Amino acid sequence: xxxxxxxxxxxxxxxxxxxxxxxxxxxxTLAGDGETGAQLAITGTFDLILLDVMLPRLSGFDVCKKVRxxxxxxxxxxxxARGEEIDKVLxxxxxxxxxxxxxxxxxxxxxxxxxxxRRHSWHDSKPQALTSIGRLQIDFAAFAAFENQQEIKLSHKxxxxxxxxxxxxxxxxxxxxLLEKVxxxxxxxxxxxxxxxxxxxRQKIETNPNQPKVILTAHGSGYKMVI
Ligand code: CA
Numbered sequence: 001x002x003x004x005x006x007x008x009x010x011x012x013x014x015x016x017x018x019x020x021x022x023x024x025x026x027x028x029t030l031a032g033d034g035e036t037g038a039q040l041a042i043t044g045t046f047d048l049i050l051l052d053v054m055l056p057r058l059s060g061f062d063v064c065k066k067v068r069x070x071x072x073x074x075x076x077x078x079x080x081a082r083g084e085e086i087d088k089v090l091x092x093x094x095x096x097x098x099x100x101x102x103x104x105x106x107x108x109x110x111x112x113x114x115x116x117x118r119r120h121s122w123h124d125s126k127p128q129a130l131t132s133i134g135r136l137q138i139d140f141a142a143f144a145a146f147e148n149q150q151e152i153k154l155s156h157k158x159x160x161x162x163x164x165x166x167x168x169x170x171x172x173x174x175x176x177x178l179l180e181k182v183x184x185x186x187x188x189x190x191x192x193x194x195x196x197x198x199x200x201x202r203q204k205i206e207t208n209p210n211q212p213k214v215i216l217t218a219h220g221s222g223y224k225m226v227i
Contacts, residue, residue, distance in 0.1 A: 002047040003027045007037030034058025042070045052079045068095035075116045098156045119143040134205030134214040165225035174222035
């Protein structure tokens with residue numbers, strides 16, 4: 001049974017998350033503030049952490065940072081409020097794997113939780129078909145990336161961006177196509193968000209991120225993966 005740590009201070013939200021996740025058969029541990037959450041995340045053995053951003057004592061970002069500094073690599077799914085675009089980017093930079101925007105539906109949450117747990121458990125098995133992209137070998141089916149047999153952490157969105165660019169390799173993919181495909185219609189990120197993700201991806205895949213050879217910028221309109 002997968003063990004999930006839920007760090008959330010609002011009682012109604014706590015209860016809703018706990019009930020819905022327990023109904024799916026997960027074992028839930030609750031923490032009501034950042035400090036307790038960080039301590040449990042670092043010392044416990046969880047398969048996934050659901051982490052609210054606005055928390056008493058320590059913010060979700062601080063928790064994220066502490067957990068990663070401790071060497072703990074448990075996947076973290078941030079719960080952010082609508083419109084906190086900067087928070088999402090910052091959270092991912094601090095080591096979160098993904099975020100989900102409040103208010104979210106139960107089905108969406110459960111789908112994300114399942115996807116992360118599946119990805120995590122697949123990490124233990126040998127990758128099947130690897131696709132070389134720049135410095136990395138990617139197993140798209142398992143959401144896993146490797147560099148010289150060492151696993152490299154990529155967020156769910158980073159995998160989705162790479163997969164979409166790879167499906168359309170050697171063609172220009174426009175920013176709005178990426179926004180539609182990867183972010184969907186319900187969220188409203190700006191094209192700047194796409195650019196930020198590309199910058200981070202280049203740092204992971206390019207030999208020299210300042211002179212990209214794999215993900216090229218197509219004159220203001222989009223990007224092109226050259227393979
Ligand atoms: Ca909160």
